[in-house]
Amino acid sequence: MQGDKIDLVFLDIQMPVISGVEFLKSLRNPPSVIFTTAFSKFAMEGYEFNIIDYLLKPITFERFNQAIQKFIERTATTAAETRSSNHLPAYTFIKHESGFIRIDYDEVNYVVAEKDYCTIFFNTGKKLLIGMHLKLLEGMLPGNVFVRVHRSYIVNLKHIKLIKGNIINIADDEIPIGANYKVALFDKLQLP
Template sequence: MKTSCLIIDDEPIAIKVMRSHLEKIPSIEVKATCAHALQAFEMLQHTKIDLLFLDIQMPQLTGIDFLKSLGAPPKVIFTTAYREYAVEGFELDIVDYLLKPISFERLLKALNKYYKLTAASLPVLQAAHSPVNESYMYVKSERKVIKVNLGDIFFIESLKDYVKIHTKTGMIITKQQISSFEEKLPPEQFIRIHRAYIVAVAYIKAFTADTIEVMQHELPIGRSYKSSTLHFLNYKAD
């Protein structure tokens, strides 16, 4: 029996990408797509849906408000370009929180979470040598592949084509873009604060409107990241 899905997003391109990803997976059936929450509400009245792929920022009604309005909602995976709603999303008992643009590998990870939660025995495609699981990731550094526990990471720093990972056990330098880490790391545990920095929320000691203190380091908050960063941190502080 296939898992029936509904995609809810006001961006046609985002719908096209998500549908394309899902149609590669034999155990998934995309029942329909909706451009806004009210259309989705009507669909849910007469169609059995197992899993929603739900955008957050939409006209008329946000994805978060839509989810709160449902009495017995299906399982939900949020799909959004905005990291700052991650904590609120997970408090609504969602399966996962995907940041756009969404890679096929990251989608598979979210679907595996869904099947684990529902105890379903349906087959899911596996991405070869997936670099991140729930608690650690593998990083290539020089001629070695190093296991890095996510809980040991203080922050990640971009150095042009390289990334420096600051951890409890020292620094690891790898030839990757910082955006690849932003896409793969759990958004409830890590936040991008600057084009050059991703920080672990657990190790934030203090913050101002312009800087974040992580361990003994004072890191700048980038202008384009200020709104989302402060929204996220102020929400955590409430």
């Protein structure tokens, strides 16, 4: 058990001997942290440590679930970025019908969610319907190449021709930019 890696810690800020913040400062390679406390005045201090979330007691199940979803999203993004930075192949295999189909990242323009399925649009003009949720596919794609721009769309940054207002143009197709995704997209593209 001692050698096991800890992925996530729920850490109370006010503890008897040492504060949660002091404990976090003492760790060489801290895991992801969600702070918990009964006092909202400590919230800003927690964000200095790039914590996942801050839960105010009493914690509702809905709020707990939101924090876990933030952790899952950050972990998926980090995993995709790690895969891409380790010079892994520029493709992935996705389950399709009775086998697996190779998807080359450079050939993908964008992906659209359609309930329990996704349609992948390629720069060759072809498209492929796969039985996979967008969230799962997003975790498989490298974060330095692909970015979620809407709750229903992931785009390949290399194929963006124009961004105007809340619309992205890729290969004569217009893709909406969701309000919740615009800042992350602009940060990734280093736009003002």
